Amino acid sequence: MSVFVVDRHHQPLMPCSEKRARLLLARKRAVVHRHVPFVIRLTDRKREQSEVQPVALKLDPGSKTSGMALVRVEQRGEGEVHHALHLAHLSHRGEQVHQALLQRRGYRRRRRTVNLRYRAARFANRRRKAGWLPPSLRSRIGNVLTWATRLQSWAPLTRIEVERVKFDMHLMQHPEVSGIAYQRGELVGWEIRAYLLEKFVRRCVYCGKQNVPFEIDHVRPRSRGGSHRVSNLVLSCHACNQAKGDLTAAEFGHAEVQKQARVPLKDAAAVNATRFALVEALRALGLPVGTWSGGRTRWNRDRFGVEKEHCLDALCVGDVVGITRGRSQMLLIQAQGRGSYQRTNVDGSGFPVGYFTRAKRMRGFATGDLVRAEVPQLPKPLKTEGTHVGRVAVRASGSFRVGKCDGINAKYCVVLQRADGYAYGQAPCPKP
Ligand SMILES: [Zn+2]
DSSP, X not given: OOEEEEOTTSOEEEEEOHHHHHHHHHTTSEEEEETTTTEEEESSOOGGGSOOOOEXXXXXXXXXXXXXXXXXXXXXXXXXXXEEEEEEEEEOOHHHHHHHHHHHHHHHHHHHHSSSSOOOOOGGGOOOOTTOOOHHHHHHHHHHHHHHHHHHHHSOEEEEEEEEESSOHHHHTSHHHHTOBTTSSHXXXXXXXXXXXXXXXXXXXXXXXXXXXXXXXXXXXXXXXOOOBGGGEEEEEXXXXXXXXXXXXXXXXXHHHHHHHHSOOSOHHHHTHHHHHHHHHHHTTSSOEEEEEHHHHHHHHHHHTOOSOHXXXXXXXSSOSEEEOOSOEEXXXXXXXXXXXXXXXXXXXXXXXXXXXSOSEETTEETTOEEEEEEOOOSSOOTTOEEEEEEEEOOTTXXXXXXXXXXXXXXXXXXXXXXXXXXXXXXXXXXX
């Protein structure tokens, strides 16, 4: 993983290797600007004195996880080769946001029926703005936007590439209507695969199996004059495809499949609603935004022999002739939220069982700060003795938990980095 570098005026420079960062720090030419992700600040250099190459941020937005890849762009012949500088895995908390709102709804409903201050039902007299998205989706968009903004301030970004749609309808030109065949051009084949996966919700149409390698099955087999037209194609597992042999779907005992295959996937745009909103939000950063299809990502992944991993998917987004990834680690970023306004702890039925403190900050620390605690050797040894680094959980008593070690006195702690709404980890990328 590369180290981000900024100049003395906090302007982004090209990221450098970890070894080079170590040397710069040892020679006192740089200071630590931020711990995770690691950013150093050169004390003797301005942006004008440095070479900056084109750097692109590539995104693969997902509902649970989004992949991010920061790449150096090199022109080679007709196309571009992308060299990975930084790979990251961004885990969203959309599901938690959803649960929190369900819980709030429950509390409000109770207050309407229970013998308390009356709370009028108000859900029916609210108007939603055009382009409204539920908070759980907005949180996902917000996370990606936050990270795009942060990366823009640590690296000399020149453009953003996003996987916007799962399949490119334009490239396929209404497959069911125009009778396009899946063997016309290699890329079109991949778009149609992506289309079929969506249309048949990633299930074998015959046995309903999920999470198996799928094959494209011809409802009316090739051997009996069936075409490669998309309306003749369904998704099937290997076993069913074999068992079906040269029967039609109806003869195989699945007349409903024959019918379903002929109905086109309605409203392909709705499938991609959040992704469109994300692209609109990213445009506000003032960088050119390129948009691509998931079919193309899968095609690239197959061509370059890349494993299935969110950040590697991000690396495969777009029009590239090659990618390099080096010995890559990926940064795991987990959205944490910023705590709760609610200061009353309640049990499962909504009755108060305790109260949180009003203050979120205790002796200068807030839960989520990255902290180093150095507990010294004392005449009467403490069981927390030693050095601990990690996220801190604060208590009013001043006895904190740092990482996994509990019961550390606040006076031994030093803040390394303030809580920024995310928790961090690292993992090795799958090897090629
Ligand atoms: Zn099957």
